[in-house]
Amino acid sequence: MAKAWTDYLGKNKDRFLNEMLDLLRIPSVSAKSEHKADMQKCAELVKQRLLDAGCDKAEVMPTSGHPAVYGEKIVVPSKPTVLVYGHYDVQPPEPLELWHSGPFEPVIKDGRVYARGSADDKGQFFMHVKALETMVRTKTMSTNIKFLIEGEEEVGSPNLGKFVEEHKDLLRADVILISDSAMLSMETPSLDIGVRGLSYIEVEVTGPNRDLHSGTYGGAVANPITVLAKMIADCHDKKNHITIPGFYDDVAMPTKEEKRLLKKAPFDEQAYKNELGVKELWGEKGFTTNERIGIRPTLEVNGIWGGYQGEGAKTVLPSKATAKISARLVPNQSSKKITELLLNYFRSVAPPSVTVKAFEHHGGEPYLTPIDSKGYQAASKAVKKTFGKNPIPVRGGGSIPICSILEKELGVKIIFMGFGLDSDNLHSPNEKYNIENYYKGIETIPYFHKYFAEG
Ligand SMILES: [Zn+2]
Structure with missing residues (x-):
């Protein structure tokens, strides 16, 4: 043959x-x-x-x-x-x-x-x-x-x-x-x-009913970009663990044999950093880089926008801020469940100074x-x-x-x-x-x- x-x-x-x-x-x-x-x-x-x-x-x-x-x-x-x-x-x-x-x-x-x-x-x-x-x-x-x-x-x-x-x-x-x-x-x-699986959501934070003069209203009205940025920043703790309650509940760890085999994959950290143009790597404490991108779930902001983005400076306190956020999932997490957790998180942690609309884009197991x-x-x-x-x-x-x-x-x-x-x-x-x-x-x-x- x-x-x-x-x-x-x-x-x-x-x-x-x-x-x-x-x-x-x-x-x-x-x-x-x-x-x-x-x-x-x-x-x-x-x-x-x-x-x-x-x-x-x-x-x-x-x-x-x-x-x-x-x-x-x-x-x-x-x-x-x-x-x-x-x-x-x-x-x-x-x-x-x-x-x-x-x-x-x-x-x-x-x-x-x-x-x-x-x-x-x-x-x-x-x-x-x-x-x-x-x-x-x-x-x-x-x-x-x-x-x-x-x-x-x-x-x-x-x-x-x-x-x-x-x-x-x-x-x-x-x-x-x-x-x-x-x-x-x-x-x-x-x-x-x-x-890995996927949960993908979009979050829109609304403050005042229109863009405001930041001199007249700044300091008196919550800025939706600041609020959204804080909610996103709070998603990871100091050890870069994801803080959303219940997020890790169903995560299955690989078997000993699988872990042993996975460890065989060669990894050159310096070459990896050079190739990406970064001085330091980042990630969940307690896991190697290969583990972070393979056996562990992650959460990323894929895009964020709001306020003035044109040429020069405009002093504005924007009405809205929006972000696209996705999580990569591992066995035995369920995309549906994690999507719900993410949506609930952003809806529930928002301060009363803003309103939040959060919805799902797509997911996969x-x-x-x-x-x-x-x-x-x-x-x-x-x-x-x-x-x-x-x-x-x-x-x-x-x-x-x-x-x-x-x-x-x-x-x-x-x-x-x-x-x-x-x-x-x-x-x-x-x-x-x-x-x-x-x-x-x-x-x-x-x-x-x-x-x-x-x-
Ligand atoms: Zn393909």
Whole structure:
């Protein structure tokens, strides 16, 4: 098998790369309505590529938002079935002036593909399409494979839950495989074993019924910006613990074995600081940096505004101040419960000198894959096979809200097998994906199917 796969990849390398570039040329920005036609066009191309790769059927399927693409290759119904999830939509490319080349005109430089969506997630889900082709053409399929490539991941998958619920039978599988994350490095391969959950709220504080002269009224009327800033500052204590009552109640700590494995991830604090341009790191006392961004929940202000923001100075006591605030959650916190706690906190601690409106934006549940599961073991063996090293399990800091929904609806585990790197500039200007990683992924994925079928 191994030789047939590497031979096939060797013969088709250029085409595999060019086909990925074709996908990157379509500006499938899900957040912007002006790209609606591009979304459809991109979905159609994904469908065509699935058919070209050997799927028995592939379809562009409508949702209440952007369409999802479904494809399948059923070899023998009695064999295990792997559902590959990915997304063809991308983040908006702005600010455009910071890109060295057009975000939708892929450029190859120093062994990297530069384009929006190269790593997140077109380049990554497409590895699975090419891995399928490799297995079909070399007649080495060991599992049935289904694809669910959606178009709304970057806007929080608002319609996918309903879609999955309505198409449970179509999507039925024994495991779900996702390549939409990074590994530590090519030298230190790793596998994400979880994603954090999310609670996202907005708080608006209103003081007087209009902007006031700060000389005439300042000192007599509460300033909503000061009040909001104080409420936010009080969310962390001196040890940088979150003070919101009940916030940590349901936090599950990792098992001893998991903690031992997580500790293996190398971390160079000085390099980390240099890369970010900060003199000191910050975080919850009693935990390492890796723990703070993986196994612990956090609270961040994502934006804050109010008052005069134009040129020069204007002496005003503003009527309103607003902030967007989000928490990253870990097992077994519930997004719904934490959102309620956050909303209650801001409503209840506000002094009577202001009124507070607080509401929810969106949320998602945390997700964790057990390292002793059959799927994780297959992924670990596959990475060991092509990288020559056992991957380190890592808790991802980000969120993929659809994970908990997929598991709930389909009743199977999700395996994260990402081949990106943290330096890929996801959601930032000059997003890139290393061509070496792309080929390595195509080489590794067939082993996952083989080992999962054997396991
Ligand atoms: Zn993504």
